[in-house]
Amino acid sequence: MSRPDLSFLLRAEQGAPAPAAAPSSQDERRGIERASGAVAALIAELRASQAELEAQNKVLRYSQAAAESASERFETLFSCVPLSLMVLDEHDIVVQANSMAHRSFQPSEADRPLTSLMPFVSAGDAPRVRAAFDAARREGTAEATEVVFHIGREGRITGDLHIARIEEPQQDAQPPLVQFLCAVIDQGPLLAERQALQRSAQALQERNAQLHASELRLEAVINSALDAIICVDQHQRITVFNPMAAMLFQCSTRDALGSPLVRFLPTAGQVLAFAQLTTQAGLGEMTALTAGGKELAVEVSVSFERHAEGETTTVFARDLTGRKRAEARRTELEAQLRESHKMQAVGTMAGGIAHDFNNILHAILGNVELAKAGCAADSAGMESLLEIEKAGHRARDLVRQILTFSRNEPPRRAAVSLADVARDTNRLLRVTMPPEIELSMHLPPDLPPVLADATQVEQALLNLCTNAIHAIGPRRGHIHLEAAPLQPDPRLRERLGLAEGGYVAVTVRDDGPGMDAATLSRIFEPFFTTKPVGQGTGLGLAVVHGVMRTHGGGIDVHSSPGHGSRFTLYFPVAQGAVAAAPAQAATPVPPASPHTPPGAGDRQRHVMYVDDDEALVFLVQRLLRRRGYAVSGFTDPHEATQALQSDPARYDLLVTDYNMPGYSGIDLVRAALAIRADLPVALASGYVTAEIEQAALAEGARALIHKPNDVQELCATVDRLVHGH
Numbered sequence: 001m002s003r004p005d006l007s008f009l010l011r012a013e014q015g016a017p018a019p020a021a022a023p024s025s026q027d028e029r030r031g032i033e034r035a036s037g038a039v040a041a042l043i044a045e046l047r048a049s050q051a052e053l054e055a056q057n058k059v060l061r062y063s064q065a066a067a068e069s070a071s072e073r074f075e076t077l078f079s080c081v082p083l084s085l086m087v088l089d090e091h092d093i094v095v096q097a098n099s100m101a102h103r104s105f106q107p108s109e110a111d112r113p114l115t116s117l118m119p120f121v122s123a124g125d126a127p128r129v130r131a132a133f134d135a136a137r138r139e140g141t142a143e144a145t146e147v148v149f150h151i152g153r154e155g156r157i158t159g160d161l162h163i164a165r166i167e168e169p170q171q172d173a174q175p176p177l178v179q180f181l182c183a184v185i186d187q188g189p190l191l192a193e194r195q196a197l198q199r200s201a202q203a204l205q206e207r208n209a210q211l212h213a214s215e216l217r218l219e220a221v222i223n224s225a226l227d228a229i230i231c232v233d234q235h236q237r238i239t240v241f242n243p244m245a246a247m248l249f250q251c252s253t254r255d256a257l258g259s260p261l262v263r264f265l266p267t268a269g270q271v272l273a274f275a276q277l278t279t280q281a282g283l284g285e286m287t288a289l290t291a292g293g294k295e296l297a298v299e300v301s302v303s304f305e306r307h308a309e310g311e312t313t314t315v316f317a318r319d320l321t322g323r324k325r326a327e328a329r330r331t332e333l334e335a336q337l338r339e340s341h342k343m344q345a346v347g348t349m350a351g352g353i354a355h356d357f358n359n360i361l362h363a364i365l366g367n368v369e370l371a372k373a374g375c376a377a378d379s380a381g382m383e384s385l386l387e388i389e390k391a392g393h394r395a396r397d398l399v400r401q402i403l404t405f406s407r408n409e410p411p412r413r414a415a416v417s418l419a420d421v422a423r424d425t426n427r428l429l430r431v432t433m434p435p436e437i438e439l440s441m442h443l444p445p446d447l448p449p450v451l452a453d454a455t456q457v458e459q460a461l462l463n464l465c466t467n468a469i470h471a472i473g474p475r476r477g478h479i480h481l482e483a484a485p486l487q488p489d490p491r492l493r494e495r496l497g498l499a500e501g502g503y504v505a506v507t508v509r510d511d512g513p514g515m516d517a518a519t520l521s522r523i524f525e526p527f528f529t530t531k532p533v534g535q536g537t538g539l540g541l542a543v544v545h546g547v548m549r550t551h552g553g554g555i556d557v558h559s560s561p562g563h564g565s566r567f568t569l570y571f572p573v574a575q576g577a578v579a580a581a582p583a584q585a586a587t588p589v590p591p592a593s594p595h596t597p598p599g600a601g602d603r604q605r606h607v608m609y610v611d612d613d614e615a616l617v618f619l620v621q622r623l624l625r626r627r628g629y630a631v632s633g634f635t636d637p638h639e640a641t642q643a644l645q646s647d648p649a650r651y652d653l654l655v656t657d658y659n660m661p662g663y664s665g666i667d668l669v670r671a672a673l674a675i676r677a678d679l680p681v682a683l684a685s686g687y688v689t690a691e692i693e694q695a696a697l698a699e700g701a702r703a704l705i706h707k708p709n710d711v712q713e714l715c716a717t718v719d720r721l722v723h724g725h
Helices: 007-014 026-080 099-105 126-139 188-224 243-249 268-278 321-373 380-406 418-432 454-472 490-496 540-550 614-626 637-646 665-675 690-699 711-723
Strands: 084-089 094-097 141-151 155-168 177-186 228-232 238-241 282-289 295-307 310-319 414-416 437-442 450-452 477-486 503-510 554-559 565-572 606-610 630-634 653-657 681-685 703-706
Touching: 084 099, 094 099, 099 141, 099 177, 126 141, 126 155, 126 177, 155 188, 228 243, 243 282, 243 295, 243 310, 268 310, 295 321, 321 380, 321 614, 414 418, 414 454, 418 437, 418 450, 418 454, 418 477, 418 503, 437 454, 450 454, 450 565, 454 477, 454 503, 454 540, 454 565, 490 554, 540 554, 540 565, 606 614, 606 637, 614 630, 614 711, 630 637, 637 653, 637 665, 653 665, 653 711, 665 681, 665 690, 681 690, 681 711, 703 711
Parallel strands: 437 477, 606 630, 606 653, 653 681, 681 703
Antiparallel strands: 084 094, 084 177, 141 155, 155 177, 228 238, 228 310, 282 295, 295 310, 414 450, 477 503, 503 565, 554 565
16 A cells, blocks of 8 residues: 655645734744644654554555465365365355366266265265264364265275365355365275285284194194104204103103203214204114113104204104014014924824824734734743733823824813822822922812813823923932912913913922023923933923813923923813812723624624725734624725625624725715615724814714724724624
8 A cells, every 4th residue: 555645735834825914923823833733743643644554554465465375375285185175065065176076076077077075975874974064064173984985887985084164254244154175085095905904914813823723733743642752942952842752751841841852862962963964864763761761762753944043853752662572572472383383293293103103003012912812821922922012002102192292182171170180190109209309289178170181181290290300310309289270460371372261270390400491492392302312202291282282271381500490280270160080090901812702693793994004904804803703804995985885784894994095084984874874883093183083973983993902992892883782
């Protein structure tokens, strides 16, 4: 504003014509001076007001310039800010919008124009947006987060709506115009990033859960593993010690953690270093130590793992104690199996030899019997024949011992009192026992009966005691026999092959010189003996072994040089049975003299005898003919079958050997009974097993004749079968 010009007042004062001269007076002069002063004061006041107005005008011009500049800056900022900005009136009409808002809400000319905001708001968010405008009207500002705006047909924006109330002043004292400055901040990228972060966080959470579950599974696997698992760090300090390791090394996990690995595996340091260099996983067998210092055999394998914190070594240790025990047991069982096979092979061979000896002895004893019948009782020939007969009987007893060893069939067992059998054995031994040797017995009165063949049990006890007598020799000694009931433990049952149940253990102990391991390994072999030639057959203990095997029992031996020997026999208890009274010794029957068989007055009875041994056929023919029988002898079973088929009624009895090449006695019995069903048939054999006896009786045989036998026994069997007694 320009400064007002007041000079006209001065010019008016100076150019006025002078008044008419009048007489001057003092009062007039003073009046004029007062008027001049008032004018000067007014001029000064006007000048001051002018200066103030000029200053105010200057401020106003500055304020106007600043307002114009601020308006320009606001317009520039409003237009250029990368946000959707718009000014709305109270009726949702867009008064002003920046270019960003137009690009966002109207991407193309075909889209809805940005004339109002609410049509763009989704139906679900519209109530929140209206509430935000109401709040801004009351409080000045408000916001609505994550509002969905529909753009065009398929587009959409998700953003935060910020609202600020503004007032536009009006002229003429009108109330200010209320408007709303709205800013839409697009949260699409932020939401996508947030969702990505949420997905990452969820994936990380799931991964952590999986990792935790994996750790739990790993911990469960480690804790339930049957092997000892030990983890050590790069300094070989234990960091993991599972329960099996605690059990194996007899050390608690708490005590083991932090300990050096060499505490339990003394050689682990060098071995692990070598294994790491060679990447070897299996270290093989190592010697470990328990917490108490006990040595253990373990099989060790390792794995190495490198990570950021260093290196972890996992050691797997498996206890070999059970395996070694099983291997030792297997070796023992294999040795027992080999021994069993050897004994079986020897028994089979001995049985075959005994069968051949039976035929020879049968011929010898039969011919001796015939020769005795033709010799005078006091002649030198009779004396020789008696010696031959005595030797034959000894040989027959020897063969019977061989057969006792070799037979596999169960004996005819009954409830037997071992105390009675032992006392009978004692009576027999007293007769021949040297006076320097003392025999004592301890037999409890309440011994249960056992299932056994009394004769074979007595033979086994006699053999053991006789063996002890020979072991003691000519010096003073002691033999002790005792018996006691017991229940074998599982290990003893397994070692001796005993079935479950009660047993009576009979022990024969002597204080002889004992035996070394080499002798112990062979004592049950037939014909093995440590006695001088002529003082033993080597069958005594073999027979004992055979007796116990056929009785379903067992024999246990303990001996060492200088400490004597102890033999223990285990007999199965006869459950619920009462022991039979001891059998009385049979009275010897003298040989029968030649006579005419009963019924001979009617007609001569005809016997067919079949054996592949020609000497036996000849002998039996002579023996039976002396007793008045007609005898047809055959060495070929096929010829015997043809003869029987050609004249079945001719024969009154068929006696056949069992073991004949190509055609057994069972086959001949079957063929003979097919020809003539009522023909009496007998089967003879020196090796009669339970299977043979059962098969013969099933085929119709009426008797079994054991070879070698006395002439009286053979003739008595023939008489009984021929005449039906």
